[in-house]
Amino acid sequence: MKAYHAGWVIYYCELSGVAAFAVTGTLMAGRKSLDWFxxxxxxxxxxxGGGALRDVLMAHYPIEWVSNENGFLVGVSASLGTMIWARTLKTFNDRVLLVADAFGLAVFTVRGTDMALQQNLPPSIAVIMGVATAVAGGVMRDVLCNEVPLVFKREVYASISILGAVAYITLLDLQISLEVASAIAIAFVFVSRIAAIRWKWKLPRFDVVD
Amino acid sequence: MKAYHAGWVIYYCELSGVAAFAVTGTLMAGRKSLDWFxxxxxxxxxxxGGGALRDVLMAHYPIEWVSNENGFLVGVSASLGTMIWARTLKTFNDRVLLVADAFGLAVFTVRGTDMALQQNLPPSIAVIMGVATAVAGGVMRDVLCNEVPLVFKREVYASISILGAVAYITLLDLQISLEVASAIAIAFVFVSRIAAIRWKWKLPRFDVVD
Amino acid sequence: MKAYHAGWVIYYCELSGVAAFAVTGTLMAGRKSLDWFxxxxxxxxxxxGGGALRDVLMAHYPIEWVSNENGFLVGVSASLGTMIWARTLKTFNDRVLLVADAFGLAVFTVRGTDMALQQNLPPSIAVIMGVATAVAGGVMRDVLCNEVPLVFKREVYASISILGAVAYITLLDLQISLEVASAIAIAFVFVSRIAAIRWKWKLPRFDVVD
Structure with missing residues (x-):
């Protein structure tokens, strides 16, 4: 637990992010006629996947989810629960999912940024690590499902994660304590993401015309 | 050779698995109009790819196929041999391929599980490492060929690998020797996979209806 | 800078390769209606991506582009510059791009091969590392854009990289100095690639007829 600056609170937040992301994976896979495996x-x-990529890129071994099976168990449980739920009720409350996903985005961003800062990486790289932690799992999900990753397509999702990582680093630079900076950055990402969904914020698109 | 619990036998088994998997890669790529590179x-x-992913996730460096060129040489030879064979004879005995692939699945599962146990990882993670070793190369092949991975689609392939890894760990827990446990687990996976092909076993599918 | 056999010259060559590859990524992504993120x-x-994959496979930590933000800054600048340029002028000189890309291919090949030799890897693995450095970034780009990688399809691109890596190793075996061997191998790859584009060289294709 020593490795966690913000202690056990962020650890449980992180596991709830794992659960939320597992649910999105299950729902995406359910549109592809896959088997349970x-x-x-x-x-x-x-x-x-996001956390694993971050750890590999930073050579932060052992990888968090390899040395400790909690992430695996939470992910499998969330996925099985979703499958049983969806089969039983034939319905799924998208709103709950989006809120949980926004929460995962917030926690993963701060966690990844924080780990990179602990390893004394440059701030711009710490931002990348925060965003990679939050976003890369979803990119891998979409690649495995043979789709162009959703996060690359006009949704204000990754950019909120970038802003959150920048905010977190700035707050720490201002000598604000880790606990307060984490809480503010997590709240910022979470609220912005909910607002982005609510008011359908979009990023400009870039098209090459041949 | 010290690193191999079951000694040189499993090493040659593993190289034959490499050859079999290289042949499946060649045949899949041959349906995509690619050049020889x-x-x-x-x-x-x-x-x-499966062994490399396992080694990276466990930080088991140097990666087996990077420090020793045997895997590379066997893989290239199997691929070139398949291309020449297919061009000359315009035919390919699928049965031989499926048997060799089942053998590779069996050996890779036990090898990956065993390596994770040697690193004192939790049993559930050892199962994941066994399955990842056996399955991830095929997943990468399908992603590069722009297909949803075959192994995710209603074929009893990965689940046999899971059962084989669980069986191997259980046998070791029962104080059975490494050699005997390896042999039993390999035989179990191999025979189950052949049976799954022979009687067309399928896993239940999970579909989300919107 | 000590790590660079051929000193600061190859470092600046490498950054120009990064810029060229970033431009190809931007143009490919521009055909997929993505947002700026x-x-x-x-x-x-x-x-x-190619350099990161090479470093992970060789356990060469810290990864070059993680510990030092120059690569990131050059890549982002090249991408932003390309977007602004394409939006303003509605045109793009493909010839400049192909020349820059050929240059990147040449420098990345020699750099990857050289790093593997420094780690005393076998020559065949050094060739793979050279080619992976030069080619894997483009493969990842195409996978993320949901395309079968261009480099696998009848273009004389990767094979020139292979020949360049082999040439570099052979020159070093002949006791030629690192500077001269680098220069010759880089020139060889660059000129061959330009020739391949100019005269539309193609590799034979391999098709399986069912």
Whole structure:
């Protein structure tokens, strides 16, 4: 637990992010006619892939989800629960999912940025690590499902994560304590993401005309 | 050779798995109108990708196929041999391929599980490492060929690998020797996979209806 | 700078390769209707992905582009510049791009091969590392854009990189100095690639007829 600046609170936040991301993986996989092994695998990749990529890029070994099976167990449970739920009720409350996903985005961003700062990486690289932690699992999910990643397509999702990472670093530079800076950055990302969904914010598109 | 619990036998088994997986990569790539560089690359990724992913996730450096060129040489030879064979005879005995692939699945599963146990990882993570070793190369092959991975789609392939890894760990827990446990788990996976092909076993599918 | 056999010259060559590859990523992403975050991400993956893969496979930590932000800054600038240029002028000189890309191919090949030799890897693996450095970024770009990688399809691109890596190793075996061997191998790859474009060289294709 020593490795967690903000202690056990952020650890449980992170596990709830894992659960939320696993649910999005399950729902995406469910649109592709996969079997249960495929669904669970894609859910785990969605939930744990961002953190694994970050750890590999920073050579932060052992990888968090490899040395400790909690992430795996939470991801599998969330995926199985979603499958049973969807089969039983034939319905799924998208709003709950979006809120949970926004929460995962917020926590993963701060966690990834923080880990990079602890390893004394330059601030611009710390931002990349925060965003990679938050976004790469979803990119892997979409690649495995043979789709162009959603996050690359006009949705204000990754940019909020970038702003959140920048905000977190700036707050720490201003000598604000880790706990307060984490809380503010997490709240900022979470609220912005909910607002982006609510008012359908979009980023400008870039098209090459041949 | 010290690193191999079950000694040189499993090493040669593993190289034959590499060859079998390289052949499947070559045949898949041959359906995509690629040039010989593309075909050989996809074959190598299919054959060596699972082991490389396992080693990176466990920080087991140097990666087996990087420090020793045998895997590379066997993979390239199998791929070139398949291309020449297919061009000359215009035919290919699928049965031989499926048997060799089942053998590769069995050996890679046990090898990956065993390596994770040697690193004192939790049992659930050891199962994941066994399955990842056996399956991830094929997933990378399908992603590079722009297909939803075959292994995610209603075929009893990965689940046999999971059961084989669980069986191997259980046998070791029962104080059975490494050699015997390896042999039983390999035989179990191999025979189950052949049975799954023979009687067309399928896993239940999970579909989300919007 | 000590790590660079051929000193600061190759370092600046490498950054220009990063810029060229980032431009190809931007143009490819521009055909997929992505937003600016998607475009920049794909550009960075194209430019830095090959080097990152090489470093991970060789356990050469810290990864070059993680510990030092120059690669990131050059990649982002090249991508933003391309977007602004394309939007303003509605035109893009493909010839400049192809020349820059050929230059990147040449420098990345020699750099990757050289790093593997420094780690005492076998020559065949050094060739793979050279080619992976030069080619894997483009493969990742195409996978993220949901395309079968261009480099696998009948273009004399990767094979020139292979020949360049082999030439570099052979020259070093002949006791030629690092500076001269680098210069010759870089020139060889660059000129061959331009010739391949100019005279439309193609590799034979391999098709499986069912």
């Amino acid at each position: 495929g669904v669970i695998t894609i859910s785990l990749v969605t939930a744990l | 593309g075909v050989i690359t996809i074959s190598l990724v299919t054959a060596l | 998607g475009v920049i991400t794909i550009s960075l993956v194209t430019a830095l």
